[in-house]
Amino acid sequence: MNSVEANLVDTTARSANAPTLALPVAAAAGIEAWHVESPVVPMIALAFTFEGGAAQDPEGKGGVAQMLARLLDEGAGDLSSDAFQERLAARAIELSFHAGADAVGGSLKMLVKHADEAIDLLALALAKPRFDPDAIERVRAQTLAGLRYQQNDPGVMASRRFFAEAYAGHPYARPSSGTPESIAAITRDDLVAMHRKIIGRGGLKVAAVGAIDADRLADALNRAFGVLDEAGPLNAVPQTQVGQLGRRVVVDIDVPQSVLRFGMGGVPWKDPDFIPAYVLNHILGGGSFTSRLFQEVREKRGLAYSVGTSLVSHRASAMTWGYTATKNERVGEALSVIGDEIGRLISDGPSDEELQKAKDYLTGSYALGFDTSTKIAHQLVQISFEGLGMDYFARRNEMVTNVTQADIRRAGARTFADGRMLVVAAGRPTDFL
Template identity: 70%
Template sequence: MTASVETLSSSPTNVKALTSAGGVEAWHVESDVVPLIAVSFIFEGGSAHDPAEKPGVAQMLARLLDEGAGEYDSDAFQERLAARAIELSFNAGNDAIGGSLKTLVKHADEAFELLRLALVEPRFDQDAIERVRAQTIAGLRYQQNDPGVMATRRFFEEGFAGHPYGRPTSGTPESVAAITRDDLVAMHRAMIARGRVKIAVVGAISSDNLSVLLDKVFGSLPETKPLSVIEAASLQKIGSRIVVDLEVPQSVIRFGTPGIAWRDPGFIPAYVLNHIFGGGSFTSRLFQEVREKRGLAYSVGTSLVSYRAAAMTWGYTATKNERVVEALDVIAGEMARLKEDGPSDQELQKAKDYLIGSYALGFDTSTKIAHTLVQIAFEGLGIDYIGRRNALVTAVTQADIRKAAERIFGGGKMLTVIAGRPTGL
C-alpha cells in the first residue's frame, strides 16, 4: 500500500525554485495526484567536523534529533509521529547532516511543526543520550569482528591518514563513550543553521502554503556561522597492499583508485566508465571476469565516491584466502585493458543505453525525487540537471572515456586492504 500511495506521475523535471517570504529557499515539485508531501533536506557539515579526539558526534546528533524535542520527551515525540503516520528521520555523513519527512497533506501542519521542534528545539535528555550511546557502542563492538567493516575502516584510515575522512564516522566504543551533552549541543548549534541548508519538497502542496511552512520550520533556525575548512585530500598509499589479520577462510577485499567528483565536468564520462568497469551489476567487466569466468567471488563491484574535499573510485569483493592474489591480478588487468584499449563501441553504447534507460527508475516515488533533487542542489549542479543528465550521458565519446580512464586508473595501481589471511601476497 505504501508504494502505491507514494507513486507520483508528475515529471521531476518540473522543478520550481521557491523563496519564502522569510527568505528560505527550496526546490519544489507540485503534484496533487496523491495527498502526500515528501521533504528532503541537507545541512552542510557532518562527521568531518567531529572533534578529532571524538569521532561519532555528528552521527550521534543525527540519531538524537527525534529522541525528544520541545515539550515532548522521546516517547511522547515518537507517539505523535506514529499517531499521524508521519515518517521523520535524520542521518549524518562525512559532509552533511540530512533528513527526510513524509506526511499526508491533512497532517502537514503537525508534521512540519514536529520537524521544526526536532531541528530547533531538540532536548538531548540524558536518558535518551545514554540509550543511544549504549546502542551505538553495542553496534560498534559487534562490528569489531566483521571482516567487511574492519577492511573498510582500515581502508579509510590508510587512504586518508591524518585527514577527517580517515576517522570512523560512527566513532569507536571509546570515543562514543566520551561524547558529552555539551558536545552534541555545540555541534547542533554549529551545523543546524538556516544559511547552510538545501531543501527539496515534492507533493500536493501549493507554493504559497509551502512558503508558510518553510518559514515556520527553517526560518526559525539561527543564522549561519562559518565552519572550519576541510582541506582537499586525495587517496593516499596507492600501490600498497595492507592485510588486517583475521582467522577466516575467505578474505574480504576493499580497493580504491583516484576518482572524479560529481561537480567535476569529467564526472559523467567517469560514471559511464565505472559502469563498464565494475558498476554494472551483471554486465561489468569485473563481474564477468572475476565471478562468471573464474568463480573467484560471489560479488564484486565498484562505485564513484564524491565527497566535498575528495573523490575516489571504490571497489569491493571477497574470495578464498588462496585466491586473493589471482582476484587482484584480474582486477588490475581489467584496469590496464580499459586504460590502454578502452571499451568496444558496442560496450560503450550498451552502458549508455542502460544508464539512460534506468535513470527514470529513480523517480517513481515522491520520496526518491525529493532525495535526488536535494542531492543535486547540495552539489550545486543546477535546477535543470535532471533534464540535462541523459543528454550528458549520450554525448560521452571514446575520447572522453580515455581521459576518464587516465585520471582514474593512472599508473594502474590501487590501495588494497584485505581482511583475512591471504596467501601468496
C-alpha cells in the first residue's frame, strides 16, 4: 500500500471534523475533479462517470447504452479500432468503459511519462468515436453471443425476470444488455444519438489519484473533457418502488437446482436511514459467514452453498435484494427459513451483541476498499456521483458507529415492511407457488 492509500485509509477512521485528502481541482472548462496526489508510484488512475445510462435506452432498443460503452474505444478520430488499440498497448495504457442503469463511466490508468498521450486518446474516444460499421457489427455479434449463452444460465435468467417483474413498465425493467431482438434493431444513428445525449460535461464526475499535481490535472481535465458539449437532455426517469411484493414467479429451466432472487423495499444511499439499513443488511445477509441467513440456511440446515443480501440504490429506486440456490425440492423450505429470519428482525430486531459486532466489522473492514489507486479513484467518483460530499470518507465510520437499535428498527420498517417479498426461481422448484 503506498502513502496516498495509507493516508486515505486512515482518513476513514477519523472524526467528522477531520479533513479528507481528496481535494477539488477545477479546470477552465468548468470541470471539477476530486484529486488525491501521491508521487510515490509514477502512475495515475482516473475514474469518470456521465449521468444517464441504460435507463435512457429508447423503447424497443434496450442495450444502446451498453453498446455505446463498448464502442467508445473501438476507433476514434483518424484512428481505426486496431490503430487505437495498438496506441494503447504500445504505452501500456489501460482504458475501459462501462454502462449501468443510471450512468456510463470509465477508467484510465497510465504511467506518468505516458500521461499526455493517454489523455489525448481518452479525449478522442469521448469526443470523436468513429462507430465504424465493422466495429458495430463485431460488438453486436459479441453481444448476441453473450445473450444466447445467458439463456442457459439460471442466475442471469432469474435476475432478468426479477427486474422485469419488480419494475414492470419502468426503464429499470429492461435488461441493460438488451435482448436479441433489441440488439438486432440498434442502428448507428441510435448510438450517435445516445452519445450526444450522455457523453458531455453537464453530468460529468471525475476523480484522479496518483503522481499528478493540481495544475497538471487541471490541464488534463481541459484536454480530456473540455472538448465535450453539455450533452442531454436526458429522459426523465420516474421514481418507483419494487412491485409485486408477495408474488412468486418461476422461470422454467430443466436443472436440478433452482436459483432464487428475492427482494423488497430499500433506502437510497443519500437517505439518512441508509447507514442504519446498511448495518441491518449486514446482520441479515450481507455479512457473509456471520449473517443470520448464512448461519440458518447454510450452516444449520445445509440448504444452500451461498446465500446473501445487498442494498441496491439507483437514481429512481432502492431495494433490498437477495440470492441463493438450492435443490428444487427444498426451495420452499429455504424460503421459509429466509422469511422467518426477516420476521424475527421485524418483531425483535437484532441483539445488542449482533449490532455491535456488525458495526465493528463494517468500520474495521472499510479500509480494504482503498488498497489500490484505481479503487480509490472509483470510490471517489462514486461518492461524487451520489452527491454525498467530499467529507464522506471522514464521516462514514462515525455514522456506522452511531447507529442505535432505534435507527435499526426505523430502517427495518422502511425496508422489510410486512415481510412480503417478490421471489423469482429459475429451475423447476416444488412446494413453491
